[in-house]
Amino acid sequence: MQLARVTGTVVATTKVPGLEGIKLLIIQPLDRHQQPSGTPVVAADAVHMAGPGELVYFVAAREAAQALPETFVPVDHAVVGIVDAVSELEADA
Amino acid sequence: MKLGRVVGNVVSTIKAPDFEDRTLLLVDLVGPDGTPSGGYHIAVDNIGAGAGETVLLLDEGNGARQVLDAPGAPIRTVVIGIVDEVSG
Numbered sequence: 001m002q003l004a005r006v007t008g009t010v011v012a013t014t015k016v017p018g019l020e021g022i023k024l025l026i027i028q029p030l031d032r033h034q035q036p037s038g039t040p041v042v043a044a045d046a047v048h049m050a051g052p053g054e055l056v057y058f059v060a061a062r063e064a065a066q067a068l069p070e071t072f073v074p075v076d077h078a079v080v081g082i083v084d085a086v087s088e089l090e091a092d093a
Numbered sequence: 094m095k096l097g098r099v100v101g102n103v104v105s106t107i108k109a110p111d112f113e114d115r116t117l118l119l120v121d122l123v124g125p126d127g128t129p130s131g132g133y134h135i136a137v138d139n140i141g142a143g144a145g146e147t148v149l150l151l152d153e154g155n156g157a158r159q160v161l162d163a164p165g166a167p168i169r170t171v172v173i174g175i176v177d178e179v180s181g
Contacts, residue, residue, distance in 0.1 A: 001117075001135040001170055003103075032100075032121065032133040046109045046167065057103060057117070057135050059167050063154040067109050067167030080167050081108035086119060088101040089144030 018073040043077035055083040111166035136170040149174030
């Protein structure tokens, strides 16, 4: 899983069966310092509450579809959580 | 599997149900000598890894679901070991 910023939404009326009711978001993957990294992708919103501007984490590949109610769907990125905070931990040593 | 170093954690209230009661760690990917390679993962911690520790990461869904005993979970990346030493 990786961090991303939601930058927009996608509306598609005509789509393959199984994707009805699935909210689509445009997310910009981020590096560890929360700077944009790579190209934006369209992701399914598995938490139903993510919106533009929010910091989220997403899962890619086959596991993305597992996050949705119907798991046998053609989805390759899914937002699976909204981030409250990212804490940098100090090593004990 | 990949080598990583635990550098932080990710706190999240609103999340997919399979993520309830799971600890998410921010893990920098490192080379065999411990040098960060630039990438990172957010990984589910299954064994109690702590900050600064070098860990073994699995980034594959079938194995992740198996080790977490969570069939159907949308989880792909899991900490599956704490590394004592890398040689060679």
